[in-house]
Amino acid sequence: MIRFTNTLSRQVEEFKPEGDTVTMYVCGVTPYDASHIGHAMSYVVFDNVKRYLMWKGFAVKHVQNFTDIDDRIIERANRLKMTTDELVEKYINMYCDDMRDLNIIPPDVYPYATREVPEMIEIISGLIEKGYAYEAPSHLSEWSDVYYRVSAKKDYGKLSHRTQDSLMAGARVESGEEKETPADFALWKGAKKDEPSWDSPWGKGRPGWHIECSAMSLKYLGERIDIHGGGEDLIFPHHENEIAQTEAYSGAVPFVRYWLHNAWVKMGDEKMSKSLGNFITIRDGLNKVGGDGLRLWVMTSHYRKPLSFSEATLEAAKNGADRLRTAARTPSEPGDGGIDLNTFRERFAAAMDDDLNTPQALAVLFDLAKEINRCRDEGKGVAGAQAFLLEIAGVLGLKLEEGGAAxxxxxxxxxxxxxxxxxxxxxxxxxxxxxxxxxxxxxxxxxxxxxxxxxxxx
RNA sequence: GGCGACGUAGCCAAGUGGUAAGGCAGGGGUCUGCAAAACCCCCAUCACCGGUUCGAAUCCGGUCGUCGCCUCCA
Structure with missing residues (x-):
């Protein structure tokens, strides 16, 4: 029985997909810069979710977006004198290279926000018709903005467990916006001068941040999906707003049955983030310790707890991966060495069933590696046990391959x-x-x- | 201010009622021409105080400390 912590209930719940295929949506990147190892953590975590579900016999349909238009992209492209398309292409390619070297299974669909604008417009129009959204003049554009009316949905705040009153206090209103209340958020932004824009019933403009995920999950996965994943920092406002929009539009509740969120990477006592400038890129990490090393580093900590970065923890992960590789790849005669592989299989599954407890799952791999080494030292054939070690390592995305460059x-x-x-x-x-x-x-x-x-x- | 997380050996990190997994580093052995790898052995009473209990790292109360979200963010 697989159990996950569901952010919606704050409880550990038994996982039961609704249909034959598990539907999973994971929030993707905004490709305006190189991805850092905090992003790597998130994508490794959800790749493990997917690999484990597949190992347990589930079919999984996985969709992950590219937010290829937003303020940061426009700003960066202007600064570099590039088009937004050129900028986005460059960083998407870099991202895909990073994911390949991390041994991440690609999603079934990689939709781009800019290619789904008609779908988004349809949703926004529907929300206006139902009274969940309103058009408002913008002082920054000759065209209108459209905002979601937070007060129209009684259960707004259910994911982040906040009341509407508490949100009003902290909400921000940009100058030039004409929101009814500060907590309302943009579904559509009227185009400023020289910005990329699309035609809409409200004039030229572009979609707000949250609406793309609603449109893409509805289009590719349907009104109700099993798993929605992302970083903990997306709970509010992004996922809260996504729920509001999608449920108000489709009427299907709940939109997502299991909300899974990973914690952040910390540098010393601080969160690693671009705004603090305290990050290292995935490529740097790969160059230092390789794909297995980086993945193992992520998995030494439970996904809902902050992951400590330091040169020492990264190096420790690399050395651990080397140990597993030696155990799995040192040539040996056929046989299981007398090791009870079923026990290891059960221990591994029990750890993973328990809200994806990768630290415990890894402990199983290390225990098995020790058994393999000992039996091999005794002259027993252990090739079968090695094959099994490779199998469960593979469920964690570890390849344990010998370096082949020479x-x-x-x-x-x-x-x-x-x-x-x-x-x-x-x-x-x-x-x-x-x-x-x-x-x-x-x-x-x-x-x-x-x-x-x-x-x-x- | 609101919501939330955390504090376990030198470092990282599981464990949430029955007397502390695993990894890295370190020490001592075995093997080796010497190494390396591997194997064996050693290395913590769980921030602090009080309470509940036959029994607590694990439950309750309090203290101290750290961090996250509430604004773009994996």
Whole structure:
């Protein structure tokens, strides 16, 4: 029985999808800059959700958007003297490269906000008809804005557990806006001079931030979806507003059955974020510790707890991944070594069932790795156990592959290793150590075992 | 001010009533020509105070400290 913490109820609930296929929507990025490892955390977490559901036999349909138009994109593009399309393309490509190297399974659909504008206009029009939204003049544009009328939906605030009164106090009104009340939010923004814009019943303009997710989830997944994921910082206002819009428009309640949110990455005591400038990019992280290392780093902490970043925690994750790789990939004879794999399978599943407890799941992998190593040391065949380790590591998105970049040089390395073996047989240790040290300087590590010498690239 | 989270060994981090998983680092062994890898052993009473209980890291009350959201944010 799989259980998830549902932000809506604040309870751990048994997961039961509504139909045969689990429908899952995850909030994507706004591609105006390189993604940092905080983003990596979120996408690794939801990739694990998806992989685990698939391992348990569920079919999963996963949709993730690109917010390819918003204030930051327009501002950045203007500054760099690029079009918004050029800017967006550059960072989407970078994002996709990052995801590939993190071994993230791509979503079934990757919709772009700018390609779904007619659908959004239809929803906004529907909301106006039903009295949930209103057109208002803008002082920043010759065209109108459209706002969602928060007071029209009684349960507004149910996700973030806030009352409408408390929201009024903190709400902000930009100069130039003509909202009925401060908590109302934009569905449509009238175009300012020289901004990208689309035609609409309210003149030229562009969609507000929240409406795209409503339009895309409705279009690709239907009125009611099983899982909606994202970072904890999206709970308010983004997801709160998304619920309000979507439920008001479709009438299907609840719009989302399980709301899952991951916590943030902290640098020291602070949240990693672009505005604080205290981030490192996914690419930097990948270069330092590789895809497995980064994923394992994310998984050492439960997804709903803040994840501590430091060079030391990242390095520890890399060393842990190396340990698993050695256990899984050191050649061995067929057999399970007498290890009770079913017990490990059950422990792994129990940990993952329990609100995706990856720290405990990892503990199972490390325990299994230790058993494999011990049995192999005793001369037992453990290839079957290794295959199982690779299987459950794969559920966590870990590949545990040997580095392959030196493949072209392999014949030369093999030759040196062979010569060194002969030198060692002749007790020419000074020379043989020179070969080992020299190769170490080229990131090739030699290991002398009972069956001869093996090597690997770091 | 409103809502919420957290404080477990040198570092990271599970565990939410029955006497502390796992990883990294460190120490001691085995193996090795020496290493490396691997294996074995060692390394915490859970911020503090009070309470409930046969029994609490785990429940209740309080104190101190840290952080997040409420504005763009994974």
């Amino acid at each position: 493949i072209e040089a392999a014949p030369f390395v093999d030759l040196l290793v062979q010569i060194r073996t002969e030198l060692r047989a002749a007790k020419q240790f000074a020379l043989s150590d020179r070969i080992r040290d020299g190769l170490a300087g080229l990131s090739i590590t030699l290991e002398d075992g009972p069956q001869g010498t093996t090597w690997k690239q770091d």
